[in-house]
Structures are given as structure tokens and as C-alpha cells.
Amino acid sequence: MELKTYPDREMLAMGLADELASALKNCLLVHERASFCVPGGSSPGETFSTLSGVDLDWGRVHVFLNDERWVPEDHARSNTALLKRTLLTDRAAAAVHVPLVNDAETPEAGIPDLAPAFEAELPISLLLLGMGEDMHTASLFPGADRLADAMADDAPILMAMRAEGAGEPRVTLTRRVLAGAMETHVLIMGDAKREALERARKRDPLTAPIAAFLRDATVHWAP
Numbered sequence: 001m002e003l004k005t006y007p008d009r010e011m012l013a014m015g016l017a018d019e020l021a022s023a024l025k026n027c028l029l030v031h032e033r034a035s036f037c038v039p040g041g042s043s044p045g046e047t048f049s050t051l052s053g054v055d056l057d058w059g060r061v062h063v064f065l066n067d068e069r070w071v072p073e074d075h076a077r078s079n080t081a082l083l084k085r086t087l088l089t090d091r092a093a094a095a096v097h098v099p100l101v102n103d104a105e106t107p108e109a110g111i112p113d114l115a116p117a118f119e120a121e122l123p124i125s126l127l128l129l130g131m132g133e134d135m136h137t138a139s140l141f142p143g144a145d146r147l148a149d150a151m152a153d154d155a156p157i158l159m160a161m162r163a164e165g166a167g168e169p170r171v172t173l174t175r176r177v178l179a180g181a182m183e184t185h186v187l188i189m190g191d192a193k194r195e196a197l198e199r200a201r202k203r204d205p206l207t208a209p210i211a212a213f214l215r216d217a218t219v220h221w222a223p
């Protein structure tokens, strides 16, 4: 694991957006397209806004979320809405968005229609993950009902997930899919998450799911 620290959140957004843009450009030099898998939540908005203005061949970039809360797009907690508002705008409006939610009643009912589109996106070219103070990443929550299945080597691409701390039901890419990414970055902010990261490094991924992705990751942190 490499840890990059920034003096403040604005510098983090600029530095991380720059690094992600370089990774996408390098990928597009040798591949027809790049698959770019990104988190939702409260942390990535400023990085996404900065990245959306970068001049690159966005039409060859396929963007999708690590996970989604099973809520409609006009819901305040919709990760899809955040993605559309902050990343898939400006120059990046030309990117191809692979949706992770539909209008089915539950994630279990929606996944069969969503999953086939993800087959063509693997392996993920560039992965950005977030992390909660409880050491969850994507919707791989400690104590979640199907965490062990989602962490297994033979997990499907997408799984439904429910956990006490998660709020609503979720859909998440599974560990093997996320861990297969060619390049991985993690975005965290604040002292509590820095402490959680250090705790997770000593823990089993089944109790600290972010630990499954740290070995080859670059972690970006600001106070």
C-alpha cells in the first residue's frame, strides 16, 4: 500500500483527479476503451468535478459505480445522481455510463437485467474506492447478510447486500471483481478514517472489507 497525504481536501481533489486522468489517458493509449469504477457517498464529489473538466477521449471511457443504494435517482442518497451531477458532466458528459440500478422493487429483482452489461467491462481498468469509518468499501459492510458470499472467489459480478449500518438495501460489485482491477486508488478524508484505515490493515477482510483491496492500492488522504 502507498499512502499519499495532502494538506487539505482541495489539494487532494486536484492531485487525485490529476492521477486518475493520467491513468485513463495511459490506458487509452494501449486499449480501445477504459472501464472506470468509482465510489458514491460524500467524499468523491470535488474530485469528480475536477476530473469532469479534463481533456481526454471520454467517449472511450466506460464509467460505473462500485455500488448503489437501492433508491430512485431523485433520492438524496442516490449514488447515480451524484455521479451524473459531478462526474458525467462538462467534458466527461461524453463518457459511457453503465447503470447499476433500475426500477425493480428490490436489488435481487433488478440484478439479472443489470449484470450482463458488466461482463464486457472486466477487468476494471481503473478503480477508485471510498471507505466508511466502519471499514466498509463499496457495499461490502462488516456484518452484512451476504458478506461472506460477496468476498468469495466464485461470487457473481453483482450481489444484493443488506446491513444494519447501510440504511437501504444495496447492490454491490463483489470482491473478486473489484480486486481484479488493473489499478486501485482509495479516497479517504478526516482523522477517523485514517485511524480506521490503520485498524483495517491488521484485520481480516471479513471484519474489515477494505483490507481486501489495500495491498496494491494507493490511498489518498487529507485531514
Ligand SMILES: O=C1O[C@H](COP(=O)(O)O)[C@@H](O)[C@H](O)[C@H]1O
Binding pocket: 038, 039, 040, 041, 042, 043, 044, 066, 067, 068, 069, 079, 129, 130, 131, 132, 133, 136, 137, 138, 139
Ligand atoms: O455508502 C457508501 O459509503 C462509502 C463511503 O462513503 P463516504 O460518504 O464515507 O465517503 C462509499 O464509498 C460507497 O460508494 C457508498 O455507497
